[in-house]
Amino acid sequence: MIATLALLIWLYLFFLHGKFWASAPELPPATPPALPDADIIIPARDEAQTIAPVIASLLAQDYAGKFRVILVDDNSTDGTAALAGVHPRLTIITGKPKAPGWSGKLWALQQGVEASTAPILLFADADITHDPRHLASLVTRLLTPRADMVSEMVRLNCTSLPERFLIPAFVYFFQMLYPFALVNDPLKSTAAAAGGTVLIRREALARIGGLEKIKSTLIDDVSLAREVKKSGPIFLGHSGLATSIRPYPQISDIWNMITRTAFTQLNHSALILAGTLIGLTLVWLVAPYEVIHGHGWRFLAGLAASALAVASYFPTLKRYNQPKLMALALPFIALFYMAATIASAVNHWRGTGAQWKSRAYGGPGA
Template identity: 45%
Template sequence: MLVVGVLALAALTGWLYLAMGHGGFWRTGPGLPPGTAPSGWPEVVAVVPARDEAAVLPETLPTLLAQSYPGAFSVIVVDDGSGDGTADVAARLGDEAGKTNRLRVVEATERPQGWAGKVWAMSEGVQAAGEPEFILFTDADIAYAPGTVTRLVRAATAGERDLVSQMATLSTDTRWERRIVPAFVYFFAQLYPFRRVTRDGARTAAAAGGCMLVRREVLAHAGGLDAIKGALIDDVALGRLIKRAGGRCRLDLSRDVTSRRPYPRLADLWTMIARSAYDQLRYSPALLAGTILMLLLLYAVPPAATLAGSIGLALDARHAAVPATAGLLAWTVMAATYAPMLRFYGLSPLRAPALPLVALMYAAMTVDSARRHRSGRGGTWKGRPAPRPRTGEPALPSTERGGARSESARRGGRPG
C-alpha cells in the first residue's frame, strides 16, 4: 500500500502541474481575435492536397470556393495520384459553383525519393501558386464556414503572425468518435499547449494540418517544404520549421473549420492514430517506453489507487488513506481538465471520469504503431508507404534548428 500511495502522490503532483502550469492546455478558447482589417487585403492561394478524395470533396470544396474574401483568392487542388477520379470531381465542382476562374486542378508529378506523399503534393501546390503573400494549406476533408479565410488573414495581419493555424472540429457522429475524438484533441493540446505555441519566445511549436495559413516568404526563408520533405506529421513539422526560423505562430481550436471525414469504426480511428504515433516519438524505443510509463502514471494510477485505497480503508490497512485520497484528487483534477473539451464537442462532462480508459487505448495504439513500423507497415496511408527514417532521426534537419530566420524576425518581428 505504501508503494501505491507514492505513485498516487506522484500522479497528483503531475496533474496539479498540468492543470496550473502547463500553458492552460485544457482551455478551449478564446479562438481567433477580431483584429482590424488591413489597409490592403493580401493575395491568398489555398493548396488542397488530395489523394482518392472524390467522395468527400463535394462536401468541402464548395465551402472553400464560396469564401467571400475581399482580396485575391484562388484554390489549387493537387491530385496526388488518385485512382477514383478526384481531379474530375474537383473540376466538376468548380463548374457547378461557377468558380472556374478561382479553381485550378493540377496533377502532382512523380514523388521524388525521400518525400512524404502529402508534403510533396503541398510542394507541387506551392510551385503552382506563384507569389501570393499567403498560402493556405488545407485538407480535402475540411469545410469552411463563410468568412473564415477573411478572419484568418485579419488575425495574421493584425497580430503580425507568420503562421495562423486552426484545429478543425472533428466528427463525433458515431459512438466510437464520441469516445475517442475529444480525447485525441485533448491529448494533442496537452502535448502542444496552444497558448505556448502562440506565445513568442516559447519553444513549443505545432500546427493543425487541416488549416494552416502561412506567409510564403517566411516559409521560403525557413527552408521551404524541402526542409520537412520526409515528415509524416507535416503540420507539427511545419509549425516547428516556422517558429525555429523566428516566425510568429498562432494555434486555436475552431468551430469555423470542420472535418467531414467519418471514422465510423474503432478500426478506422485506431489506424488513423497508429499510423503516425511512433513517428511522433521519432522512432525511439526509449521515448516509447517513457511515454507508456507516463501514460500509466498519469491516467491508470489515479483510479487504480482510488480503488486500492478504498478497499484498504474498508479492511483497516495501514497507509490506505494516502492512495485513496491522492488517487481521488488526481482523478478529479484529470476529469476537470477534460470536461471543457467534452463541452466543446457538445458532450456531457459526465464522460470525463472515463478518460483513463481512453488513455489506455491510446497507449495500446502507440505500441501498435511501433509494432507496425518494425514490421515495415508504419506510416502506410491509402496504399502508399511513407519514407522510413532512421531510428531517432530528428523531426527537422540540424541545419534548420535556428539557422534560417524569417523576414519578420529579421525586421524585429514586424513583417512588411
C-alpha cells in the same frame, strides 16, 4: 510515493502547463485590415467522397481580396479531380509521381506552391469544409498581431459512437502535448500546428528553405511550425468556422489514424516509448487505481488527481457537445491510445508501418 507522484503531476498539468485544458483560443469571424492575395492549396488523393463540398466551400469564401483555389490531384484513382468541378477561381493540377525522399502530402503541396504566386498561402485538407468567413478570419489573425503562420484545430467529425468516445480525447491529448498558450508565446520553444488549416506567409516559407526543409517528415504540420517559429511568431487555435467531414465510423478507423503517426512522434525510439508508457501510466492509471484500492493518503491523493483529470476534460467535451460523464472514461480511453502507440511501434519494427491512401508510412526508411 507513486500516488503522491501522480498527484504532483496533475497539480503541475492543471495549474502550470499552459492551461492546456481550456480548449482555447478560438478565432472569431473578422474583417482583415488589408487584403493580400491568397492561394488556397488542397492536396487530394482519392477524396471523391469529400472533395465536392470542400471545394465549393472554399470557392464561396467571402474575402474581398483576390484568391484562388489550387487543387493538386495526387494520382487519384477515383475521379477526385472531375468531382471538384469547374470554376474561374479553381486551378486543377495533375500531380507528378512522388519524388524520392518526399512524403506524399508534402510533395503535392510543393507542386501547389510552385504553381502559386500569392504572398499568402493556405494549406487545407481535402476533407474540411469552410464557413464563408473563414479565410478572412485567418488573414485577420495573420496581420494583427503580426504572425508568420496561423493554424487551427478544425472541428473533427464526432457523430458515431467510436467518434464520440475517442475523437474529443484526440483533441484533448493534442492540447496536452502542445499547449496552445505556449505555442502562441514567442518566448517559449513549444511549436505545433494542425495540418488541416495552415495559413503561412510565402516569405516565411522561403526563409526556412521551403517545404523541402521538411520534405520527408510524416508529422509535417508540427515540423513546419517548429521551423517557422525559430524566426517568427506563430498562432495555433481552435476553429469554429471549419469542420472535418471525414467520418471514422469504426474503432479500427481511429486505431489506424493513431498508429500511422504515434511512433513517429516518439522519434522511433524504444527508450522514449518506454518513458512515454510509464508517464501515461502515472498520469492516467495510478489515480483511478488508488481510488478503487487505496486507503488513507493513497486514496485521497488518487481522488484529488482523478478530480483534476476529470475537470480538465470538461472544456473539450463541451466543445464537442458530449456529456460530462464521458470524462470518467478517460483511463479507458488512455489505455486505447497507449495500445495504439505500442502497435505503431510494432508496425515500425516489423517494417510494415501504417497504410494511408495506398501508401505505407512509419516503417524503417519510410
